[in-house]
Amino acid sequence: MMSSRxxxxxxxxxxxxxxxxxxxxxxxxSNFANTEDKFREMLAAIYTEVIVVKNLEELAQKAEALYQGxxxxxxxxxxxxxxxDFSLNVSDPHELETVEIAIVxxxxxxxxxxxxxxSDQYLPHRVLPFITQNLAFVIPRNAxxxxxxxxxxxxxxxLGWGCFIAGPSKTADIEQSLVIGAHGARSMVIFLxxxx
Amino acid sequence: xxxxxxxxxxxxxxxxxxxxxxxxxxxxxxxVRQKRDKSxxxxxxxxxxxEAASGIKHYVLAHLDELLISFEQKAKENGVQxxxxxxxxxxxxxxxxxxKKHKIDKMVKSKSMLTEECHMNEFLSKNGIEVIDTDxxxxxxxxxxxxxxxxxxxxxxxxxxxxGDLFHxxxxxxxxxxxxxxxxxxxxxxxxxxxxxRRAALTGVNFAVAETGGFVVSTNEGNADMxxxxxxxxxxxMGFEKIIPKQEHLGVFLRLLARSATGQPxxxxxxxxxxxxxxxxxHIVIVDNxxxxxxxxxxxxNSLKCIRCxxxxxTCPVYRRSGGHSYHNAVAGPIGSILAxxxxxxxxxxxxxxxxxxxxxxxxxxxKIDIHEQLYKWRQVLAKEGYxxxxxxxxxxxxxxxxxxxxxxxxxxxxGRTVMRAMPFMVNNAxxxxxxxxxxxxxxxxxxxxxxxxxxxN
Ligand code: SF4
Numbered sequence: 341m342m343s344s345r346x347x348x349x350x351x352x353x354x355x356x357x358x359x360x361x362x363x364x365x366x367x368x369x370s371n372f373a374n375t376e377d378k379f380r381e382m383l384a385a386i387y388t389e390v391i392v393v394k395n396l397e398e399l400a401q402k403a404e405a406l407y408q409g410x411x412x413x414x415x416x417x418x419x420x421x422x423x424x425d426f427s428l429n430v431s432d433p434h435e436l437e438t439v440e441i442a443i444v445x446x447x448x449x450x451x452x453x454x455x456x457x458x459s460d461q462y463l464p465h466r467v468l469p470f471i472t473q474n475l476a477f478v479i480p481r482n483a484x485x486x487x488x489x490x491x492x493x494x495x496x497x498x499l500g501w502g503c504f505i506a507g508p509s510k511t512a513d514i515e516q517s518l519v520i521g522a523h524g525a526r527s528m529v530i531f532l533x534x535x536x
Numbered sequence: 537x538x539x540x541x542x543x544x545x546x547x548x549x550x551x552x553x554x555x556x557x558x559x560x561x562x563x564x565x566x567x568v569r570q571k572r573d574k575s576x577x578x579x580x581x582x583x584x585x586x587e588a589a590s591g592i593k594h595y596v597l598a599h600l601d602e603l604l605i606s607f608e609q610k611a612k613e614n615g616v617q618x619x620x621x622x623x624x625x626x627x628x629x630x631x632x633x634x635x636k637k638h639k640i641d642k643m644v645k646s647k648s649m650l651t652e653e654c655h656m657n658e659f660l661s662k663n664g665i666e667v668i669d670t671d672x673x674x675x676x677x678x679x680x681x682x683x684x685x686x687x688x689x690x691x692x693x694x695x696x697x698x699x700g701d702l703f704h705x706x707x708x709x710x711x712x713x714x715x716x717x718x719x720x721x722x723x724x725x726x727x728x729x730x731x732x733x734r735r736a737a738l739t740g741v742n743f744a745v746a747e748t749g750g751f752v753v754s755t756n757e758g759n760a761d762m763x764x765x766x767x768x769x770x771x772x773x774m775g776f777e778k779i780i781p782k783q784e785h786l787g788v789f790l791r792l793l794a795r796s797a798t799g800q801p802x803x804x805x806x807x808x809x810x811x812x813x814x815x816x817x818x819h820i821v822i823v824d825n826x827x828x829x830x831x832x833x834x835x836x837x838n839s840l841k842c843i844r845c846x847x848x849x850x851t852c853p854v855y856r857r858s859g860g861h862s863y864h865n866a867v868a869g870p871i872g873s874i875l876a877x878x879x880x881x882x883x884x885x886x887x888x889x890x891x892x893x894x895x896x897x898x899x900x901x902x903x904k905i906d907i908h909e910q911l912y913k914w915r916q917v918l919a920k921e922g923y924x925x926x927x928x929x930x931x932x933x934x935x936x937x938x939x940x941x942x943x944x945x946x947x948x949x950x951x952g953r954t955v956m957r958a959m960p961f962m963v964n965n966a967x968x969x970x971x972x973x974x975x976x977x978x979x980x981x982x983x984x985x986x987x988x989x990x991x992x993x994n
Contacts, residue, residue, distance in 0.1 A: 343620070344620045344621060344622040344626060344824075345620035347622060348620055348622055348776070348822075348824045348828060349601050349604065349605070351824075351828040351829075351831075351832075352600045352601045352604075352776075352828050352831060353601050354832065355828055355829070355831040355832030355837075356597060356598055356599075356600055356601065356831055357594075357597055357598050357831075357834075357837060358598060359598050359599075360591075360594050360595055360598050361595065362591065362592060362595045362781065363587070363588050363591030363592060363595075365584065365588060366588045366591075366592065366784070366785060366787075366788055367784070367787060367788075368581040368584065368585065382801060386804075433765060433766060434732055434766060437732060450802075452791075452801060453800075453801035453802035454801070454802075455802050455806070459808075460813075465765070466761070466765040466813055467761070467762065467765035467766055470758045470761045470762050470765065470805075471762065471765075471766075487787070487791070488786070488787040488790055488791050488802075489784070489787040489788075491787065492783060492784045492786060492787045493784070495783070499810065499811075500614075500810050500811035500812075500813065501807070501808060501809055501810060501811065501813070502807075502808045503761065503805055503806060503807040503808060504790075504802065504805070504806040504808075505804065505805055506801075506802050506803070506804050506805075507804055508804070509756065509757055509758040509804055509805075510756050510757070510804060511672045511673075511720060511756060511757050512689075512756075512798075513671070513672040513673035513676065513689065513690070513691050513720075514672070514676075514691070514696050514699050514716040514719055514720060515564075515694075515695060515696045515699075515716060516564055516567070516568070516689075516692075517696075517716040517717075519716050519717050519720040521720070521721070521724065522672060522720065522724065522756065522757035522758060522759070523670070523724060523727060523728070523731070523757045523758045523759045523762050524757065524758025524761070524762065524804070524805070525758075
């Protein structure tokens, strides 16, 4: 008997339509007057604060002020190691269950939708940006692209895993009322780091 | 026709008994449709994007075999195990086999319409496996022992009072509490415990990339990621039409998907899986279940381009006023009505008739499926093969006589308008299910054609 794989493939071969070529145009330019303004505008609409910091020192100060009094602070940024009180050096990701705030280095942002790209390259544990109660990303201020087409030009390799994250987690499953903080982070801040 | 489920017309009659509720349902979905309009108008290239998406999907249909083979090969190189299932039963057995092998009897699942189509939860539960749906809307309908009524908004048919009562019973929230924030928080706590204790997670697949062997899962809640990144084993299930050729094509589809679905520029999370994390097992189940047959139906194969955004449901005047459950199929609404007869003509013969053929679905579809034309064509196929649902038989026979003779159509229209002005009860009667629970509009005194004939001389 033929395996399911082979019978599926052979039925596809029998039934598929005639050869066509891929469309010639599959990418588009967005031409925003100001990419960062657009990025901020989109993030404001999804309850995300954008904070520009001049350098890592200012980042540490802002982090201190913003998350004052919160315990279980984790970070992937060496310059914030004094700020953090929770080590990400755990072997089982379930141990991250109690993280209250994670400040994480990420790669770049997308102006048209406020999404930020994060991947294995920047994370010791994939679950960190989801399991933490609150999340902040740090990206270089000049690392913004206009739209998703440009984003994929930048993402030549997605490594093992990566994710576009746009704002805090949310749901509108109860009578279409928007609620922030479904299963993932309840709040999101994006630091744009100038000097890098 | 013998059947246990109610036909669409019958089920909508039940749905329409509570008029304020139906109006609310109608308006809620129309509001979502308007958000889609506003969002799409922000992009000057919107129509070109739809054209590109449709073209890429056309290419996919013509190259499905090669693309799937390339995807399989790359996924294997990435350390992912690939399984093939010819039908729902085989899909369910594969999932059960994987769980058994790991001695797992509890699993979390994020949204997957495919597993609804395969009735996987029932099958697994009969085999001693507990499946917890983790999307809030899906968890709500699961606790009610109901299927989702919408592919994107599973609990759109429920009022917050229904959910408050349900959570009071199952999650111990305060009696009478209906605040969405409070109820969502209760579900968050309840499901967090599941995420932290389940060793297996099943997710759907929005797009699978032939070039890289990776796949993308989109959610707003973060539930797919919470499940997958904590579990020892991640099983991702996909209908084979989810394949796209290249990673860069995700740019086209992710720009269209959320805007079409809810008006958001993108979902909160667009998670790109390629390799399992260290120590984890990752499996992909590629499912046919009638898709290769649909591929061979020239008039209907375009339905396989669907990216499950739900826009055709939100805009459909019949869906909005009959509710998702009246379609008695995992995928409801206009697209469900094209997919369902392919799976079972006897059971689903009524669905292509659950449409006014107004074409609004085709106008909003991000991959430009000719939905209303396919609905019309299904009616002909079903009538020819003798599957027409009972409630439509009389009307259809009369209609085919009328439409076959244009002169008779003009005359009968004039007659119809006269009849309606004089005796509206003759049209608004029980033989015409479309007018149940509705008052007929005032008929125009002349048809457009009469008006045109009279005025074109002036
Ligand atoms: S048929 Fe088109 S509009 Fe309907 S769900 Fe599929 S992609 Fe969306």
